[in-house]
Amino acid sequence: MTDTVLYLAHTEADGSLSRASLEALTVAQTTAAGLHVSLVVGLFGGDVCDAAASVGGCGASRFFAVAGADFASPRYASDAAAAEAIARATDATIVVAAHTSRLARVLAGVAFRLNGCIDTHVSAVDSSDGSIAVARWFYRQRIEGMARRTQRPWFLVIDPGVATAYVGPSVDIEPETITVLVPSTRTQTVGLREASAAEQTIRPDAALLFVAGAGWTRKQKDGQTHTEEAEQLILGFLGATGASLGSTKSLTDIAGEGLAVLHCLSHMNQVGQTGSTPRHPKGLSACCHGEEPHVVGWRFIRERRAVNLDANCGWARGKADVLYVADAFEVMRQLNGLLRARETSSRGDRQPIYSNAS
Amino acid sequence: MHIVVCGGIVPDPLQTLEPVATAAGPGLKNELLLPAILDPWAGCALHEAAHLAKQCEGSRVWLVSLGPKAKLQQVMMSLAQKAPFELVALDGPAHGFTDAHETAALLAEAIVSIQGLDRGRLLLFGGWESASRGQGVTLQMVGERLGIADQFQGVDRITLRDDGSFEVMERVEGGRHLVSWCTGPPALLGWATGERAEPRNDPQMGMKNMRTIMPALQKATPVSLAAEGLSYHDVRLPLQQRQTRIVKDMPPAEIALEIFDWIAND
Numbered sequence: 347m348t349d350t351v352l353y354l355a356h357t358e359a360d361g362s363l364s365r366a367s368l369e370a371l372t373v374a375q376t377t378a379a380g381l382h383v384s385l386v387v388g389l390f391g392g393d394v395c396d397a398a399a400s401v402g403g404c405g406a407s408r409f410f411a412v413a414g415a416d417f418a419s420p421r422y423a424s425d426a427a428a429a430e431a432i433a434r435a436t437d438a439t440i441v442v443a444a445h446t447s448r449l450a451r452v453l454a455g456v457a458f459r460l461n462g463c464i465d466t467h468v469s470a471v472d473s474s475d476g477s478i479a480v481a482r483w484f485y486r487q488r489i490e491g492m493a494r495r496t497q498r499p500w501f502l503v504i505d506p507g508v509a510t511a512y513v514g515p516s517v518d519i520e521p522e523t524i525t526v527l528v529p530s531t532r533t534q535t536v537g538l539r540e541a542s543a544a545e546q547t548i549r550p551d552a553a554l555l556f557v558a559g560a561g562w563t564r565k566q567k568d569g570q571t572h573t574e575e576a577e578q579l580i581l582g583f584l585g586a587t588g589a590s591l592g593s594t595k596s597l598t599d600i601a602g603e604g605l606a607v608l609h610c611l612s613h614m615n616q617v618g619q620t621g622s623t624p625r626h627p628k629g630l631s632a633c634c635h636g637e638e639p640h641v642v643g644w645r646f647i648r649e650r651r652a653v654n655l656d657a658n659c660g661w662a663r664g665k666a667d668v669l670y671v672a673d674a675f676e677v678m679r680q681l682n683g684l685l686r687a688r689e690t691s692s693r694g695d696r697q698p699i700y701s702n703a704s
Numbered sequence: 705m706h707i708v709v710c711g712g713i714v715p716d717p718l719q720t721l722e723p724v725a726t727a728a729g730p731g732l733k734n735e736l737l738l739p740a741i742l743d744p745w746a747g748c749a750l751h752e753a754a755h756l757a758k759q760c761e762g763s764r765v766w767l768v769s770l771g772p773k774a775k776l777q778q779v780m781m782s783l784a785q786k787a788p789f790e791l792v793a794l795d796g797p798a799h800g801f802t803d804a805h806e807t808a809a810l811l812a813e814a815i816v817s818i819q820g821l822d823r824g825r826l827l828l829f830g831g832w833e834s835a836s837r838g839q840g841v842t843l844q845m846v847g848e849r850l851g852i853a854d855q856f857q858g859v860d861r862i863t864l865r866d867d868g869s870f871e872v873m874e875r876v877e878g879g880r881h882l883v884s885w886c887t888g889p890p891a892l893l894g895w896a897t898g899e900r901a902e903p904r905n906d907p908q909m910g911m912k913n914m915r916t917i918m919p920a921l922q923k924a925t926p927v928s929l930a931a932e933g934l935s936y937h938d939v940r941l942p943l944q945q946r947q948t949r950i951v952k953d954m955p956p957a958e959i960a961l962e963i964f965d966w967i968a969n970d
Contacts, residue, residue, distance in 0.1 A: 364877075420882060422855040447876040451857045454804075454841030458848045463805060463933075466839045479937070484800040485714075486835050489723050491730065491801075491939030532887040533854045539873065539881045548879025554967060587967060599901075613860070613897040614879045619717045619835060620744045620897065630963065645942070651963060657950055664945050670959045671952045680960030688968075 349498075350386060351378040352438030353406070354429060356448050357391030359418075363400060365551070368511035370444035370504045371404060373471055375512070377442060377502075380473025386410065387521075388432035390425070392418030394521065402517025410435055411521035416528040423531035426452040430459050431526045439498040440478065442471075445505050453501050462499035469508045486619050487642040506550070507625030507646065547584055547591035547610055554589040555626040555647055556580070557617060559661070560596040561633025561654065562608060566675065577608045579678040586685035590626065592617040592643060594634050617643030632674040634661045641665050653677050705763040705889065706822050707753040709789070710811050710830035710843060711746025712798050713771040713779050715739070717835065723939045729931065730801045730939040740775045742783050745831025749895040751903060752862070753829050754787035759864060765789040766821070768814050770807060771798035773924050780917050785910035786903045791917045792818060793924035800836035801939070803931040808845035810927050815850065823850065825889050832857045832894035840894070847892040854886050857894040 353374035355367040363371075378385035385405060389397050390412040398409055412428040429452055433441055443449045445466060457464040470481040472492070479492045480502055540546055562576040584591055593608075593615040600607055617623060618640050629647035633654055634640075641661055644650055652662035653670045662669040670677065715721060715738040722733040732738065742750070750767060757763035766789060769776055773795040780791065792814050815821070815828070828847060833840035840857065847855050858875035865871070868888040873881040875896050951959065 420876075421884070423853045426853075447858060447874070447882070450840060451855065451874075452844070454839075454844035455848045455855065457841075458805075458808075458845045464839070464841050466841060484723075484836065484838060484939075485721055486717075486838055488721050488941070489800070489939060490942050491723070492937050494935050494937075496933035529853060531853060532891075534885045536871075536883040536885060538876065539883050540879075546879055550878055553970070613899075614875065616897070628967070630967075649966075650946075651966065653959070653963075657952060663948050663950070666948050667946055668949045668951060670954065670963075671950065672954065672956055672959050676956035677959050677963070680957045681963055684960055684964040688964075 349381050349383045349439040350437060351381065351383055351440045351442060352386050352388055352433060352436045354388045354432060354441050354443040354449070355397070356425070356446070357389065357394055357397045361391070361393050361396040363397045364444065364446060365511050366444040366446055366506035369506060369509045370442055371401060371512040372509040373502075373504050374442035375404060377440060377471050377473045377478065381440075381476060381478070386436045386438065388436060389521065390417050390428035390432065398519040398521050399516045401512065401514065402519040403514035404512060408436070409519050409521035410524055412524050412526050419535035420448040420451065421531065421533050421535050422452055422455070423529045423533065426455050426459070427526050427529055429453065429456045431524045433460055433499060435524050439500065441499055441501045443501065443503050445503045450503060453503055457499070457501045460499055462501060463495050463497040464501040464503065465493060465495070466503040468502050468504050471502060471504075487623050487645045548614060549588065549590040550624065552588055552590040553627050554587055555592050555624055555629040555644065556583060556589045557592040557594065557629060557631035557634055557644060558597060558608065558611065559594045559631065559634030559654070560600060561635065561674065563597065563600055567673070572675065573608060575675065577610055579675065579682060580608065581610055582682045583678060583685070586682065586689060589630075590624065591615050592624065594618060594636065594640060594643070595620060631661065631666070632678065635659050636661050705757065705760045705827060706825045707757060707763065707765045707827045707829055708815055708818070708821070709746065709750045709753050709765065709767045710828070710846060711750060711767060711769055712743050712834055712836065713740040713769065713775055714743050714798075714835045716741050722941065730936050731799055735799060736772065736775070740771075740779050742779055743831050743834050743836070745833060745835070745895055745897070747902070748898040748900070749829040749831055749893070750787055750789065751900045752895060752898045754789070754903070755900055756827070756862065756864070757788075764820070766792055766818055768792040768794075768811055770794040770796050770810060770927070772796070773921060776924070777921050780914070780921070782905070784913035784917055785905040785907060788909060788913060791920040793921050794927050795924040796927040797929055798836070800834075800838070801936060802837065802929045803934050804837060804839050804842045805845060806929045806931065808842045808849065811842070812846045812849035814925075815846070823890060826850075826852075827889050828852060828892040830894055832859070832896055843892060843894045850890070852890050852892045854890070855892040856884065858896045859893045859898070860896050861899055862893060
């Protein structure tokens with residue numbers, strides 16, 4: 347059977363495609379090129395015109411769309427129906443999509459409906475020899491391997507951050523519209539809600555991830571805990587750098603144990619075995635401890651530095667590029683001072699950039 | 705309310721994992737000797753199920769689990785002390801290289817055969833991803849097989865209303881939640897961490913649970929997973945050892961300056 351590669355994506359609320367979706371398009375292009383088969387594009391959402399134009403120059407032979415108010419918001423029944431209709435219309439054997447929350451919710455069900463198969467969290471697709479193998483992680487990023495499947499259609503759900511985002515000229519495209527009868531559903535989407543009333547500290551697009559460990563809530567040199575100051579230091583750093591905030595499991599669990607907590611943190615910030623494994627160019631950890639299982643939280647951070655008091659800590663040794671053996675409170679106080687000075691300096695004041703680094 | 709929790713077992717996360725090649729494909733070295741736990745996110749689902757069942761009189765909770773019988777028994781000894789549930793056990797492989805499609809078929813079959821389960825009142829729970837295969841697809845396929853069209857993934861909260869409807873909060877990008885309303889069961893919820901801390905051990909509950917768990921384990925149906933059409937290669941531990949530069953005895957101000965320069969240098 348000749349393969350057809352379908353690139354499947356949904357639009358965002360503003361009608362655009364997310365960065366993760368554009369990265370998946372790059373993977374779809376290289377996969378189709380490797381297999382020497384045609385690429386088709388399938389889009390669904392409230393209004394797909396802008397999205398179709400943005401990928402109009404990607405080299406796809408056909409464009410399909412399911413659009414309308416029923417498909418504007420994420421919902422299993424309508425999204426699955428749209429994705430299923432597109433996959434059927436294109437007769438695709440390989441379906442490439444981004445691992446967004448919206449697609450991750452429905453694509454396994456769609457693969458089942460099409461008697462197909464699915465692999466998610468795909469970190470690479472190798473189609474160089476004319477067949478397809480996908481790389482993915484097992485045991486929460488502790489083992490890696492390649493998989494091949496003979497069953498078709500095969501849905502490949504690509505992790506964000508593993509490919510460069512597609513960039514191309516905007517080309518007006520009139521996609522072939524597929525009419526989908528929305529199945530009766532008992533679910534109504536209400537909208538998005540921030541995880542807490544406090545400032546959002548999870549920023550997937552940030553250049554830097556700051557990982558806070560349980561040490562921030564432990565007794566310090568004076569025999570006292572200083573969680574309020576810890577929170578101020580962390581938030582000050584995040585405010586000045588725009589970094590995303592991650593946390594170890596032990597720190598988020600402390601709240602459940604009724605101990606002193608950092609209010610800026612929740613389970614949403616947790617990285618590692620039972621948390622997320624975000625992708626950022628740089629990562630700085632402070633007061634984090636633990637061995638291999640805990641360290642998977644920053645497996646996909648390219649440059650890593652750590653500040654803690656234990657030179658032999660498994661979190662940092664062999665895992666970070668640089669380990670500073672020092673009191674994180676003192677280092678962060680100084681670092682925030684430098685960042686504040688830079689901010690002041692960039693506002694046109696005459697204060698030197700490194701004024702408080704003695 | 706009838707709540708079925710699908711949850712597998714995984715090696716204790718603190719154990720060293722090493723892949724090995726076996727006749728049936730990749731596996732873990734000394735897999736049967738590694739201490740096991742209930743999959744962490746499935747554990748969250750079970751705790752939420754127990755909490756929900758407490759709120760609704762007449763509710764029942766089942767745990768459907770596929771794993772080697774001996775390992776299941778070991779896990780149940782401690783799990784039984786956490787929450788009241790009835791076990792439906794399937795005796796088969798549970799490692800991360802089994803196929804989710806086959807697993808889903810077996811789980812759906814086991815759920816359909818539960819005596820006394822009212823599928824019109826069914827809330828199908830599970831972890832949104834496992835700590836072994838980590839695909840996050842099994843539960844959706846079980847749901848499809850059971851004809852459940854109201855599915856939610858990455859759930860952190862369910863709030864019941866008096867009229868039987870409920871509000872669900874699912875994790876989405878950027879640390880936010882998607883809020884949806886559903887008119888009522890049947891529905892499927894793949895849980896993220898949820899909001900409940902792990903319950904304390906209750907030995908009395910453990911003894912009561914084990915009275916039904918042991919017979920369920922004895923009756924566990926042996927199943928095999930063929931993984932037809934699926935093959936693996938280059939399964940290995942990641943080579944991630946870095947040459948860490950350890951900086952001792954540097955004043956905090958100098959460390960801060962070095963980090964400042966590093967952050968600023970794009």
